[in-house]
Amino acid sequence: xxxxxxxxxxxxxxxxxxxxxxxxxxxxxxxxxxxxxxxxxxxxxxxxxxxxxxxxxxxxxxxxxxxxxxxxxxxxxxxxxxxxxxxxxxxxxxxxxxxxxxxxxxxxxxxxxxxxxxxxxxxxxxxxxxxxxxxxxxxxxxxxxxxxxxxxxxxxxxxxxxxxxxxxxxxxxxxxxxxxxxxxxxxxxxxxxxxxxxxxxxxxxxxxxxxxxxxxxxxxxxxxxxxxxxxxxxxxxxxxxxxxxxxxxxxxxxxxxxxxxxxxxxxxxxxxxxxxxxxxxxxxxxxxxxxxxxxxxxxxxxxxxxxxxxxxxxxxxxxxxxxxxxxxxxxxxxxxxxxxxxxxx
Amino acid sequence: xxxxxxxxxxxxxxxxxxxxxxxxxxxxxxxxxxxxxxxxxxxxxxxxxxxxxxxxxxxxxxxxxxxxxxxxxxxxxxxxxxxxxxxxxxxxxxxxxxxxxxxxxxxxxxxxxxxxxxxxxxxxxxxxxxxxxxxxxxxxxxxxxxxxxxxxxxxxxxxxxxxxxxxxxxxxxxxxxxxxxxxxxxxxxxxxxxxxxxxxxxxxxxxxxxxxxxxxxxxxxxxxxxxxxxxxxxxxxxxxxxxxxxxxxxxxxxxxxxxxxxxxxxxxxxxxxxxxxxxxxxxxxxxxxxxxxxxxxxxxxxxxxxxxxxxxxx
Numbered sequence: 154x155x156x157x158x159x160x161x162x163x164x165x166x167x168x169x170x171x172x173x174x175x176x177x178x179x180x181x182x183x184x185x186x187x188x189x190x191x192x193x194x195x196x197x198x199x200x201x202x203x204x205x206x207x208x209x210x211x212x213x214x215x216x217x218x219x220x221x222x223x224x225x226x227x228x229x230x231x232x233x234x235x236x237x238x239x240x241x242x243x244x245x246x247x248x249x250x251x252x253x254x255x256x257x258x259x260x261x262x263x264x265x266x267x268x269x270x271x272x273x274x275x276x277x278x279x280x281x282x283x284x285x286x287x288x289x290x291x292x293x294x295x296x297x298x299x300x301x302x303x304x305x306x307x308x309x310x311x312x313x314x315x316x317x318x319x320x321x322x323x324x325x326x327x328x329x330x331x332x333x334x335x336x337x338x339x340x341x342x343x344x345x346x347x348x349x350x351x352x353x354x355x356x357x358x359x360x361x362x363x364x365x366x367x368x369x370x371x372x373x374x375x376x377x378x379x380x381x382x383x384x385x386x387x388x389x390x391x392x393x394x395x396x397x398x399x400x401x402x403x404x405x406x407x408x409x410x411x412x413x414x415x416x417x418x419x420x421x422x423x424x425x426x427x428x429x430x431x432x433x434x435x436x437x438x439x440x441x442x443x444x445x446x447x448x449x450x451x452x453x454x455x456x457x458x459x460x461x462x463x464x465x466x467x468x469x470x471x472x473x474x475x476x477x478x479x480x481x482x483x484x485x486x487x488x489x490x491x492x493x494x495x496x497x498x
Numbered sequence: 499x500x501x502x503x504x505x506x507x508x509x510x511x512x513x514x515x516x517x518x519x520x521x522x523x524x525x526x527x528x529x530x531x532x533x534x535x536x537x538x539x540x541x542x543x544x545x546x547x548x549x550x551x552x553x554x555x556x557x558x559x560x561x562x563x564x565x566x567x568x569x570x571x572x573x574x575x576x577x578x579x580x581x582x583x584x585x586x587x588x589x590x591x592x593x594x595x596x597x598x599x600x601x602x603x604x605x606x607x608x609x610x611x612x613x614x615x616x617x618x619x620x621x622x623x624x625x626x627x628x629x630x631x632x633x634x635x636x637x638x639x640x641x642x643x644x645x646x647x648x649x650x651x652x653x654x655x656x657x658x659x660x661x662x663x664x665x666x667x668x669x670x671x672x673x674x675x676x677x678x679x680x681x682x683x684x685x686x687x688x689x690x691x692x693x694x695x696x697x698x699x700x701x702x703x704x705x706x707x708x709x710x711x712x713x714x715x716x717x718x719x720x721x722x723x724x725x726x727x728x729x730x731x732x733x734x735x736x737x738x739x740x741x742x743x744x745x746x747x748x749x750x751x752x753x754x755x756x757x758x759x760x761x762x763x764x765x766x767x768x769x770x771x772x773x774x775x776x777x778x779x780x781x782x783x784x785x786x787x788x789x790x791x792x793x794x795x796x797x798x799x800x801x802x803x804x805x806x807x808x809x810x811x812x
Contacts, residue, residue: 164650171651182667301524305792307744309751310767310785313774321775436656440748454659455752458666474654481654 161485165478172474173236173467174215177229180463181214191245232467242464244457251468254453259472260343261331262449265441266434267344268365269373274427277377281384281423285392286411296381303378308437312371312444319367326367329446333360368445372437376430383426388419421492428484432477518805525801531794539609548607548761555598560777563593593779595769601780604761605787611762612791615673615746616739619681624735626681627688632719632727634689635696642693649686657683661745665754672757679754680745684738691734695727729806736799740792747788763788 188204189196205211213219213227220226235242241251277300284296320328327333331345338357341348346365349358391397392415400410438451446452450473457465519525542548558576567574567585578585592601634642652660664679699705700723708722749755750764758765766784774781 167647168650168654171647172654175651179663179667184667184669301796302789302793305740305789305796307747307785307788307792309748309764310781310788313767313771313781314785317774317778317781432654432656436658439656439658439662440751443752455662458662459753470655470659473656473659477654477656 158486161482165482168478169471169475173233173471174229176467176470177232178214180466181228183458183461236468236471241468244465245462246460251464254465255450255468255472257340257343258448258450258453260340261447262435262438262442262451264344264346265365265368265372265438265447265449266431268369269371269434269437270376270427270430272369272373273376273380273430276373277380278384278423280381282388282416284381284385285388288389293385296385300378300381300385303374304382306374306378308371308374309440309444311374312368312441315367315371316444327364328367329444331361331364331448332357333364336360368441368447371444372434372441375433375437376427379426379430380423384419384423387422388415391415391419421488424487424491425484428480428487431480435473435477515805519801522801522804524797525804528794528797528799528801531790532798535609535791535794536613538606539613542607542610546603546606548603555594558590558594558598560596560773560780561590561594561598562777563779564588564590592783593777595766595777595780596773601766601783604766605763605783607761608763608766608784608787609791611673611756611760612743612746612788615677615680615756616742616791616795619677619742619746620684620735620738622677622681623684623738624688624731627685628692628724628727628731630685631689631692632696632724635693636700636715636719636723645689645693649689652683652686655683658745658748661749662752662754665749672755673760676746676749676754676756679749680742683745684741687734687738688731691730692727695730696723699723699726733799733803733806736795736802740795740799743788743791743795 186201186205188201188208188210192201192204209228209231212231215229216225216227225231232242239252241255243250244254247254280296280299284293287293316328319325332338336357338345338348338354339352341351345361346358349355349361392411397410397415400414401407405414435451438447438449439455440451441447442449442452443455450469454466454469454473456462457469519529561576562570562573564573564577564586565588567577574585577589590600590602592605595601595604630645634645660683661679664682665675668675668678670678705718705722708718713721746755747762747764747767750762750766751768753765753768755765755768756762763784767781770777770780770784
C-alpha cells in the first residue's frame with residue numbers, strides 16, 4: 154500500500170510538472186504582447202521595451218542556451234522557483250497577487266461545486282436505486298429518460314432556461330451573483346452559506362443559499378444524470394449475483410438484502426464515477442459561472458484567457474489541475490478503504 | 499446450371515446486427531433523430547439558400563413566433579403585410595431575433611454547421627487517437643509510457659479549457675479552429691480506448707498465428723488488429739459527435755465559435771443573452787436544437803453499444 158501511494162504521488166507530481174510546462178508554453182503562444190496590452194496600443198516602443206524587460210519577458214522561455222553558464226536564467230525556471238515558494242506573481246491588470254485572488258475565488262467555486270454535487274447525489278442516487286429495484290416500471294423509464302436528457306443537456310442552455318423561468322418569470326430566485334446588493338459579510342471560509350452561519354447571520358446564509366440554487370442545479374445536472382445511470386447499472390449487476398439470491402433464499406427481509414447486502418457493493422463504481430466528476434465540474438464551472446456572474450475560478454480563468462493575463466492563466470490553470478489531480482488521487486486511494494478485496498502493489 | 503445461390507456469410511452476419519439493432523429501443527429512436535438531423539442539415543442549402551447579409555428585416559425585430567398571431571392580435575398586426583394586408587401564421591414560426599432574422603431558418607442552417615463540425619472533429623480525434631493508441635498498445639515500451647504521460651497531462655485539464663486555449667491561440671479561419679479545438683481534447687479518449695483493445699487482441703491466437711506466418715508489424719496492425727478493435731471505436735465515435743456538438747456550441751456561447759455570418763447555435767444563444775428576458779424564443783429554439791442533436795447521437799451510441807458489445811449491461 155505504501156509503495157502504491159508513493160508511486161501514485163510521484164506520478165501526480167510528474168503530471169503537474171507537465172501541466173506547468175504546457176500552460177507556460179501555451180500562454181506565450183497567445184497572440185498579442187502583454188506589455189502592449191498593459192500600456193495600450195498607443196504606447197511608445199521604448200516604454201513597451203522597458204516594461205517587457207521589467208516583467209522579465211525578454212528572457213528565453215525554458216533554458217538560456219545562449220549562455221551555458223547561466224542556463225537557468227530563463228522565464229520558466231524562475232517561475233517554477235517562485236511557485237514552489239508560494240509566490241504566483243500578480244495579475245497584470247488587477248495588480249492583485251494571484252495567490253490572494255485564488256484564496257477568494259476558489260471557495261466560491263468550491264461552494265458551487267459542493268452544492269452541485271449535493272444536488273447530483275440527492276436526485277441521482279434515489280433515481281438510480283428506484284430504477285434498478287423497479288426495473289422496467291414507469292419509474293425506471295422516468296429515471297432513465299431524465300438521466301439521458303441530463304447527459305445531453307448543454308449546461309449553458311439549462312442555465313439560461315432556469316434563470317429565465319425561475320428568476321425572470323416566477324421571480325423565485327435571484328438571476329446572478331452570490332449575495333444581494335448591500336448584504337455585507339466578512340469572509341471566514343469564503344463560502345457564504347457557511348460563513349453566514351459561523352458569523353451568526355442566518356439571514357445572510359439564506360440570501361446566499363437563494364443565490365446558490367440555480368447555478369448549483371445547472372452545474373449539477375450532468376453529474377446527476379451520470380450518478381443515476383451508474384447507480385442503476387451497478388445495482389442491477391449486484392442484484393443479479395448469487396449471494397443476493399442466497400440471502401433472499403434464506404428468508405432475509407428484502408429491504409435488508411437490498412440495503413445491506415447489495416447496496417454496499419453497488420456503491421463502489423458510484424464512488425469512482427462521482428469522484429471523477431471533479432474535473433468535469435471545473436469545466437462546467439467556466440460556463441455556469443459566466444452565465445450567473447459567479448465570482449469563482451471559472452469566470453476568472455475565462456476573463457484571464459480573453460485578456461491575455463499571463464500570471465493569472467498560469468497560476469489559475471495549474472491550481473485547477475492540482476485540484477483535479479488531488480481528487481483523482483483521493484478517489485484511487487479510497488478504493489482500499491471501501492473494498493478490502495483490492496490489493497495494491 | 500450456373501445459377502447457384504450461395505448464401506454468403508457476411509450478409510448473414512449483417513442481418514444479425516440489424517436484428518439486434520432493431521431490438522434496441524434507444525438505438526432506433528436515436529437513429530431516427532440522427533437521420534432527421536442529417537437530412538435537415540444536407541437539405542438546408544438546397545431548399546432554402548441562406549444569405550446572412552440579406553436576411554435582415556428591421557420592421558420585424560424581436561417578434562414572437564408568428565403562430566401566436568392566430569390568437570394574439572398584437573402579433574398578428576405585426577406580421578400583417580402592410581401592402582397586401584395578408585397575415586401568414588407560418589412566416590416565422592420560431593420568431594425573429596434582434597436583426598429581424600428568422601430564428602427557424604437560422605436554427606435549420608445551424609444544423610449544417612453543427613454536422614460539419616461534429617463529423618470532422620470526431621474524425622480527426624478518432625484517426626489521431628486510435629493510430630497513436632494502436633502504436634502504443636502494440637509496441638509498448640518507451641512510446642507507450644511517453645504517450646501515457648501526455649494523456650495523463652491532457653486529462654488533468656477540463657476539456658473546455660483546452661478548447662478555449664486552442665481557440666484563443668489558433669490563427670486558422672474560424673470554422674477550422676473550432677473543429678480543432680473540439681477534437682484535440684478528445685484524442686486521449688481514443689488513445690486509451692484503442693490501446694486497451696489492442697492489448698487484449700494482441701494476445702489472441704489469430705494475431706499470433708499471423709505473426710508466426712511472417713506478417714510484418716504494419717500488416718499485423720492494420721490487417722489483423724485494427725479491424726477487430728473497430729467496434730468500441732465506432733460506439734465512441736457516435737458519442738463523440740454528441741460531445742463535439744455541445745463543445746462547439748459552448749465555444750460559440752463564450753464568443754470563441756464560428757464567426758458571425760454563419761448561423762451557429764451556441765453563438766445564437768450567446769447573442770440572445772442580451773434580450774432573452776423579453777424574447778425567450780431567441781434562446782429556446784437554438785438550445786432545443788442542440789439538445790435534440792446531442793440526444794440523438796447519445797441514443798445512437800447506446801444502441802450501437804447494445805449491438806456491438808452484447809456483454810455490456812449499461
